Amino acid sequence: MKLFYTPGACSMAVHIALNEAGVKFDLEKVDLQTKKTESGLDFVAVNPKGYVPCLQLDNGEYLTEVGALLQYIADTNAGKNLLPLVGDAARYRVLETVNFVSTELHKSFGPMFNPATSDEAKKAQIVHIGTRLDIVNTQLEGQEFLLGDQFTIADAYLTTVLGWANFIQLDLSPWPNLVAYAGRCMSRPAVIATLKAEGMM
Numbered sequence: 001m002k003l004f005y006t007p008g009a010c011s012m013a014v015h016i017a018l019n020e021a022g023v024k025f026d027l028e029k030v031d032l033q034t035k036k037t038e039s040g041l042d043f044v045a046v047n048p049k050g051y052v053p054c055l056q057l058d059n060g061e062y063l064t065e066v067g068a069l070l071q072y073i074a075d076t077n078a079g080k081n082l083l084p085l086v087g088d089a090a091r092y093r094v095l096e097t098v099n100f101v102s103t104e105l106h107k108s109f110g111p112m113f114n115p116a117t118s119d120e121a122k123k124a125q126i127v128h129i130g131t132r133l134d135i136v137n138t139q140l141e142g143q144e145f146l147l148g149d150q151f152t153i154a155d156a157y158l159t160t161v162l163g164w165a166n167f168i169q170l171d172l173s174p175w176p177n178l179v180a181y182a183g184r185c186m187s188r189p190a191v192i193a194t195l196k197a198e199g200m201m
């Protein structure tokens with residue numbers, strides 16, 4: 001397998017899941033400005049969507065979309081307990097949270113990185129992001145990870161998105177459960193290995 005990624009981007013969630021699963025994979029860095037990969041490939045020819053993450057499977061096919069890739073990695077490495085099996089009601093709680101992180105958090109950060117967003121719009125967006133952080137902060141009350149004491153693909157995703165708070169100077173201290181959670185996740189060997197491989201630490 002080969003993961004097409006950009007350091008610190010949402011592809012990091014997939015990178016963390018691969019490391020948590022303990023599988024072998026290659027990495028290929030993508031420059032999102034030029035749409036070129038580090039080996040000189042035209043990334044749009046690889047993934048016509050033009051965005052990361054993109055995972056080349058062992059059969060040569062390309063799979064995209066964070067939520068799908070996280071499920072693929074969890075289901076093909078079921079022994080790693082990154083996602084309960086089909087039929088287990090807890091599976092849908094994990095997927096509910098993956099979708100929440102994707103649509104309510106990940107996508108809410110987008111305008112903060114867009115130079116075309118006005119300062120006024122950014123201020124309003126921060127307030128909006130805060131309402132979503134309230135929800136995950138409450139979800140984490142009294143538990144180690146989003147779904148209890150087991151790290152799941154939802155945690156791989158939220159760990160990645162919380163990392164973006166630094167890039168937009170968003171102080172997370174109003175959400176103490178999130179601050180403690182981020183510390184726990186960031187100290188996991190698979191997360192540290194991911195950050196190092198992406199040149200983020």
Ligand SMILES: N[C@@H](CCC(=O)N[C@@H](CS)C(=O)NCC(=O)O)C(=O)O
Nearest residue numbers: 009010032050051052053065066067
């Ligand atoms: N729907 C996609 C969104 C992926 C996405 O937002 N990727 C960003 C990085 S976090 C990107 O590559 N943006 C560059 C672009 O859209 O040109 C998914 O869930 O995987």
